[in-house]
Amino acid sequence: MSKNNIKIDVEHVTRIEGHGNIVVDVKEGKIEKVQWQVPEAPRFFEAMVKGRYFSEIATITSRICGICSIGHTFASLKATEDAMGIKISETTRHLRELLLHGETFQSHILHVCYLVVPDLLKVNSVLPLIETHTDIILLVTKLHRLANELCDCIGGRTTHPIRARVGRFSMLPNKKELEAIKKRLVDSVDDLKKIAGVVQSLAGNLPDFKRETEYLALSYDKEYAFYDGDCLTNDIKKTIPVREYKNVVNEFIVPQSTAKYGKFNRDAFMVGALARWNNNYKQITPLAKEVGKMLGLDGVNYNPFMNNIAQVAETVFAVERAIYHIDWLLNNDLKLEETEVKPKAGRGVGAVEVPRGVLFHEYEYDDNGYCVKANCVIPTNLNHNNIQLDFEKMVPEFMHLGEKELQFHLEMLVRAYDPCVSCSTHYLDVEFKK
Amino acid sequence: MAVIGLGNRLLSDEGAGAHAIDLLRRKFSDDGIADEEMNVDLVDAGTPGMNLLHEFDERGKIIFVDAGNCGLNPGEFRRFLPGDVKSLKKTNHFSLHEFDLIGFLEFAKQMKVMGNTEVVIYCIQAAEVTMSENMSGVVREKLPYLVEEIYDEIRKGR
Numbered sequence: 001m002s003k004n005n006i007k008i009d010v011e012h013v014t015r016i017e018g019h020g021n022i023v024v025d026v027k028e029g030k031i032e033k034v035q036w037q038v039p040e041a042p043r044f045f046e047a048m049v050k051g052r053y054f055s056e057i058a059t060i061t062s063r064i065c066g067i068c069s070i071g072h073t074f075a076s077l078k079a080t081e082d083a084m085g086i087k088i089s090e091t092t093r094h095l096r097e098l099l100l101h102g103e104t105f106q107s108h109i110l111h112v113c114y115l116v117v118p119d120l121l122k123v124n125s126v127l128p129l130i131e132t133h134t135d136i137i138l139l140v141t142k143l144h145r146l147a148n149e150l151c152d153c154i155g156g157r158t159t160h161p162i163r164a165r166v167g168r169f170s171m172l173p174n175k176k177e178l179e180a181i182k183k184r185l186v187d188s189v190d191d192l193k194k195i196a197g198v199v200q201s202l203a204g205n206l207p208d209f210k211r212e213t214e215y216l217a218l219s220y221d222k223e224y225a226f227y228d229g230d231c232l233t234n235d236i237k238k239t240i241p242v243r244e245y246k247n248v249v250n251e252f253i254v255p256q257s258t259a260k261y262g263k264f265n266r267d268a269f270m271v272g273a274l275a276r277w278n279n280n281y282k283q284i285t286p287l288a289k290e291v292g293k294m295l296g297l298d299g300v301n302y303n304p305f306m307n308n309i310a311q312v313a314e315t316v317f318a319v320e321r322a323i324y325h326i327d328w329l330l331n332n333d334l335k336l337e338e339t340e341v342k343p344k345a346g347r348g349v350g351a352v353e354v355p356r357g358v359l360f361h362e363y364e365y366d367d368n369g370y371c372v373k374a375n376c377v378i379p380t381n382l383n384h385n386n387i388q389l390d391f392e393k394m395v396p397e398f399m400h401l402g403e404k405e406l407q408f409h410l411e412m413l414v415r416a417y418d419p420c421v422s423c424s425t426h427y428l429d430v431e432f433k434k
Numbered sequence: 435m436a437v438i439g440l441g442n443r444l445l446s447d448e449g450a451g452a453h454a455i456d457l458l459r460r461k462f463s464d465d466g467i468a469d470e471e472m473n474v475d476l477v478d479a480g481t482p483g484m485n486l487l488h489e490f491d492e493r494g495k496i497i498f499v500d501a502g503n504c505g506l507n508p509g510e511f512r513r514f515l516p517g518d519v520k521s522l523k524k525t526n527h528f529s530l531h532e533f534d535l536i537g538f539l540e541f542a543k544q545m546k547v548m549g550n551t552e553v554v555i556y557c558i559q560a561a562e563v564t565m566s567e568n569m570s571g572v573v574r575e576k577l578p579y580l581v582e583e584i585y586d587e588i589r590k591g592r
Contacts (some may be wrong), residue, residue: 044565048444060567063444066481110484130544141545145488158488160480429503430519430536430557432512 071354078350271357343369508561509576
C-alpha cells in the first residue's frame with residue numbers, strides 16, 4: 001500500500017460488546033475521513049428506575065457498571081439524599097470516601113498495568129508480560145487484591161456494594177478488620193513506588209502529542225475532589241453547582257454515534273484523571289504529587305496520554321487518603337445508624353469522581369418516594385468528542401508513520417482515556433471443539 | 435467450592451448467571467439446608483471483570499454460570515470445561531470493561547493463580563440481551579433446570 005493511502009477500520013465486534021470504532025480514510029495523502037464512532041445500543045437505565053422506590057435505586061444503578069459500581073452507588077445515593085434533604089453523618093462520609101478510594105485503587109492499578117503498560121512495551125496484551133515481567137505482574141495482582149479486599153471490607157462486596165444505603169451504612173467494619181487493611185495499605189506504598197518506577201522507565205514511550213482542551217472535574221476547597229465538590233473547568237473562574245450540571249455538560253448527539261456527547265466553552269472537554277490533575281493538582285497529597293512529577297506530570301499537561309500517568313499518581317493518592325479515613329474511623333466510636341427516611345417529593349443531583357471522570361445522577365421523586373424521572377451522565381460519553389478532536393489532530397501528525405503505527409497510536413489513545421463504552425456485559429461467545 | 439453467577443441483571447438474559455444464584459440459594463433454603471451446612475459459596479458476582487482473579491484461593495472447584503452464545507437453541511444449556519471450547523469473543527483491549535471468561539481463565543492459568551482448582555462452566559443460550567431486569571420467557575423457564583443440575587452436582591460432589 002502506498003504511504004499516501006491509509007484505511008483503518010477497527011470495528012466493534014458484537015452488538016453488546018461495542019467499544020467504539022476507529023475509522024480513518026486517507027487517499028493520496030488527503031485525509032478524507034477520521035472518526036471515533038460509538039455504535040453501542042442506547043442504554044435505558046433511566047427508564048428502568050422510573051417507578052421504583054427511593055431505597056432501591058442505588059442497588060439498581062450500581063449494576064450499570066462492574067468497574068465503577070461504587071461510584072454509581074454514591075452518585076445515586078447523593079442524588080436521592082439531595083432530593084429528600086437527607087444529611088449524612090461524619091462516619092458515613094468517611095466510609096463512603098474510603099470505599100470510593102478503594103474503587104479508584106482497584107480500577108487505576110489494573111488499567112495502567114494491564115492495558116497501558118503492554119502498549120508502552122509494544123505487546124498486544126498483558127499475557128506475554130507474565131513471562132517477561134513476572135515480578136511486576138504478581139505485584140499488580142497483590143495490589144489489586146488489596147484494593148478488592150478494602151472494598152469488600154467496607155462495602156460488603158468487591159463490586160456492587162450492598163452496605164451503602166440512603167443516609168447510612170447497613171453494616172460497619174470492625175476495628176480488627178480496619179487495622180488489618182490499614183497495615184496492608186501502609187505496606188503497599190513501597191509496592192506502588194516500584195510500580196511507578198516501572199512506569200517511569202517506560203514513560204519515554206508515551207507518544208509526544210499535545211492538544212489543549214477544556215478540562216472538567218469536580219472541585220472542592222478542602223481537598224483534591226473525589227466525593228464532594230462542584231463543577232470546575234480551566235475556562236471558568238468560579239465553580240458551578242452540581243445541581244446545574246446540565247448547563248455544563250450540554251449533551252448533544254452526532255450522526256456517527258448513538259452515545260450522547262458533551263461540550264461547554266469549547267468544542268469538547270476532557271474528564272478523568274488528567275482533568276482532575278490539571279484542575280486540582282495543587283491539592284493532591286505530597287507523595288502523589290511527587291510520583292506525578294517523577295513521571296513527568298509537573299503542573300498542567302495537555303498530552304491526553306498523560307491521563308495514565310495521572311492515574312498512577314491518583315492511585316498513590318487513593319491509598320494515602322484511604323489510610324487517612326481508616327485512621328479517622330479507628331479514632332472514633334463507630335455506631336450503626338438507624339436513619340429513618342421519610343420520603344418526600346423533590347429533585348436531586350449527585351456527582352462524584354469515578355476513575356473515568358465526573359459522574360452525574362439526577363432523580364425526581366413523587367410524594368411517596370417513587371422515582372418519576374432520572375438522568376445519568378457517564379464520564380466516558382463526556383470524553384467522546386474530545387477523543388474525536390484528538391484523532392483529528394493526531395492523524396495528520398502521525399500518518400507519516402504508516403497505517404499500522406497510526407492505528408496502534410489511535411488505539412492507544414482510546415485506551416489512554418480508559419473508556420467504559422458498553423460496560424458490564426460478561427456474555428460468553430463460544431463454539432465447542434467437538 | 436463456589437458457584438459464581440456472572441452477568442448484568444439490567445440486560446435481560448445477560449444476567450442469567452446472577453439470577454441462577456438467586457434460584458440456587460432458594461433451592462437450598464427450600465430443602466432446609468442452612469448456609470453453614472452448604473459447604474459451597476454462592477456468589478452473584480455481577481460483572482466483576484478481573485476481580486474474579488482472586489476467587490480461586492483454596493477452592494477445590496468453581497462452577498461458573500453465565501449466559502451466552504454457545505450454538506444452542508434459546509434456553510438450552512450445556513456443562514463444559516474451559517478446554518472444551520474455543521472463544522469467539524473478540525475484544526479490542528480498549529478497556530477493563532471488555533471481558534471474555536474463556537480468555538480470563540487462560541490468563542488466570544498463566545498467572546498460576548488457579549492452583550488445582552477444578553473449573554466447570556454452565557452456559558445457557560440467551561434469547562435476548564436488551565435493557566430489562568426481566569429475562570426472556572424461554573430463559574426464565576429453562577433456568578431452573580440448569581439450577582437443578584448444578585444443585586445435583588454440588589450435592590453429589592460430582
